[in-house]
Amino acid sequence: MPEPENAVQIDVKKIIQDFPVLDQEVHPGKKLIYLDSAATSQKPVQVTGAMTDYYHRANANIHRGIHALAETATDMYEGAREKVAFLINAATPSEIIYTRNTTESINLVASSWGRAGLKPGDLVILTEMEHHSNLVPWQMLAETIGIRLEFIPVSQDGLLDLQAYQLLLEEDPKLVAFMHMSNVLGTINPAQKIIQLAHQAGALTLVDGAQAVPHFPVDVQDLDADFYAFSSHKMLGPTGIGILYGKKHLLEAMPPYMGGGDMIKRVKLRSFAPNDLPHKFEAGTPAIAEAVGLGAAVDYLSAVGMHNVAAYEHHLTKYALDRLAEVPGVWVFGPEANQKGGVASFTFEGVHPHDVSQILDAEGIAVRAGHHCAMPLHEKFKINATSRASFYIYNTTAEIDRLIDGLYSVKKIFG
Numbered sequence: 001m002p003e004p005e006n007a008v009q010i011d012v013k014k015i016i017q018d019f020p021v022l023d024q025e026v027h028p029g030k031k032l033i034y035l036d037s038a039a040t041s042q043k044p045v046q047v048t049g050a051m052t053d054y055y056h057r058a059n060a061n062i063h064r065g066i067h068a069l070a071e072t073a074t075d076m077y078e079g080a081r082e083k084v085a086f087l088i089n090a091a092t093p094s095e096i097i098y099t100r101n102t103t104e105s106i107n108l109v110a111s112s113w114g115r116a117g118l119k120p121g122d123l124v125i126l127t128e129m130e131h132h133s134n135l136v137p138w139q140m141l142a143e144t145i146g147i148r149l150e151f152i153p154v155s156q157d158g159l160l161d162l163q164a165y166q167l168l169l170e171e172d173p174k175l176v177a178f179m180h181m182s183n184v185l186g187t188i189n190p191a192q193k194i195i196q197l198a199h200q201a202g203a204l205t206l207v208d209g210a211q212a213v214p215h216f217p218v219d220v221q222d223l224d225a226d227f228y229a230f231s232s233h234k235m236l237g238p239t240g241i242g243i244l245y246g247k248k249h250l251l252e253a254m255p256p257y258m259g260g261g262d263m264i265k266r267v268k269l270r271s272f273a274p275n276d277l278p279h280k281f282e283a284g285t286p287a288i289a290e291a292v293g294l295g296a297a298v299d300y301l302s303a304v305g306m307h308n309v310a311a312y313e314h315h316l317t318k319y320a321l322d323r324l325a326e327v328p329g330v331w332v333f334g335p336e337a338n339q340k341g342g343v344a345s346f347t348f349e350g351v352h353p354h355d356v357s358q359i360l361d362a363e364g365i366a367v368r369a370g371h372h373c374a375m376p377l378h379e380k381f382k383i384n385a386t387s388r389a390s391f392y393i394y395n396t397t398a399e400i401d402r403l404i405d406g407l408y409s410v411k412k413i414f415g
């Protein structure tokens with residue numbers, strides 16, 4: 001018997017009502033079961049409402065206008081930054097840089113810090129489980145500057161090999177860049193330990209927190225992370241805005257990433273003086289309504305409580321892993337429930353993941369199939385693709401039961 005949902009400290013029924021998109025049939029008689037939140041989360045009315053309210057009440061360009069509306073818009077945009085800073089316990093809001101997404105946050109560090117600070121032959125340590133967004137920017141630096149890349153291996157049960165990591169640390173790395181939680185394996189990496197060891201070896205650290213901040217409490221000061229990247233759209237907020245957290249002294253020493261309006265203090269025909277943090281890294285008119293929406297998403301998650309979010313997702317994940325283990329031919333990748341977040345990537349013996357997804361879709365169940373932007377990891381496991389079900393606070397064990405029923409239909413169809 002599944003643990004009753006109300007045993008965990010969140011009111012799932014009430015939460016579901018905040019997400020109108022969930023209340024629909026995607027095919028006749030087939031109510032939507034959305035199990036693709038690792039790709040992007042759904043948005044509650046509190047978020048869409050905050051964005052609409054901004055446009056109806058306060059739309060103006062920020063920072064530059066000395067009129068009432070511009071001041072309101074600026075306050076809303078900067079207020080959201082304060083909320084994000086509080087959520088991840090940044091020392092000051094000026095350590096929170098708005099970007100477009102996790103990908104841009106990582107590219108910002110690679111372009112600005114990397115180009116200014118790395119020399120040919122310098123070592124950057126990554127892991128074999130990285131998303132392409134934390135691989136390709138470093139590969140581009142390997143091509144242009146000639147930096148060296150090494151990778152912490154992933155074991156068959158989806159964990160990082162920390163002994164191999166310690167050996168790599170003896171090679172004088174300049175940066176260790178790794179994901180906090182894998183979008184494929186669900187593995188929650190021991191970020192604090194990885195960072196501590198990196199610092200002992202004299203390296204800085206960048207954490208890809210795209211799958212972490214939406215799902216469990218993250219404290220960047222406690223972690224002692226140097227850079228930490230994540231996206232609004234995976235944490236109930238809108239698309240088009242992401243975050244780069246960086247320690248103030250590091251961001252201050254870095255050259256601007258893009259040039260243009262707002263990132264300057266003064267401009268002459270042949271020179272410019274960059275603005276203070278965080279504006280130095282926010283050239284041009286930013287995603288203002290999206291920042292307001294992100295602020296509302298942070299409010300929503302904070303009201304639920306990040307510990308409650310994590311506990312509820314753990315309950316769902318454990319239930320899903322137990323039930324998936326019952327289905328003959330299904331193989332789930334990654335560690336056990338106590339070492340992973342709400343992601344279950346699996347193969348189904350003899351059936352292509354795209355076919356699995358298509359049959360599930362006909363039942364109204366949205367899961368993702370493919371390499372999930374982690375081709376090297378799939379190669380490591382000698383597969384081309386997996387099907388991935390991922391969970392968030394609006395999912396229930398009843399929906400996981402429907403997923404399992406759907407997988408039995410797959411089995412019936414493919415014999």
Ligand code: PMP
Binds near residue numbers: 102181182231
């Ligand atoms: N890293 C991880 C772990 C992810 O899951 C994702 C999104 N799939 C990204 C980075 C990239 O996020 P975005 O597309 O929002 O830049």
